[in-house]
Amino acid sequence: MDKDQVLRDQLVKLLQGGQAYQPLEVYLSGISAEVAGKTAADLPYTIWQLIDHMRFTLHDILDFSRNPGYVEPNWPDDYWPKEKSPKSQQALDECIKDLKEGMQEMIRLVQDQNHNLYEPFPHGSGQNLLREAMLVAEHNAYHLGQIMVLRRLLGDWEV
Structure with missing residues (x-):
């Protein structure tokens, strides 16, 4: 196996998680909209805000990685949701689904030999x-x- 493919395979494993930490699916499984919108003492964010931030940031990175006409969103306003909680369980589930699909898209980009891992984006x-x-x-x-x-x-987490 060539070194480029070895690196691509290792990147996929890194993106999927499960080596030094659990895969994304484990941490996001079974979260209710109610819990996602709760705050904990002295923390400025909720689970919902973290998940939606991860989703937005991932799609921003995907856009940057594929789009020569990329326009950078405003930091930090565009990257963090203002709402502390999702509008509904469906909104939370759709956000998680979109995050997972974005991860699969990043994995496809990394696996595709037509995409040079090392060449700087113009x-x-x-x-x-x-x-x-x-x-x-x-x-x-x-x-x-x-x-x-x-x-x-x-x-909301069993040890």
Whole structure:
């Protein structure tokens, strides 16, 4: 197997999780809209805000990775939902579904040999697909850890 394919396979494993931390599906499974909108003492965000932030950021990174006409959203206003809770269970479920589908799209980009992992995007400032895939994995790991802690603090996580 060539080194490029080895790297792609390792990136996929990193994106999927399950090596140093549980996969995204484990942390997001069974969350109710009620719990997603609750706050914990001294924390400025809710589970809903973290999930929607992850979804938005992932789709922003996907857009940047595929679109030469990319326009950067406003930071931080566009990246974080203002609402503390989802409008409904359906809204939460759709957000989680969209996040999972976005992850599958990032994995497809990484697996596709037609996409050079190392070549800088012409519309960026040195970023490439390798960097963007690692950024997604790092960003998700950080926020999934926050979600797990919040679920524990809210009594919604079995140890």
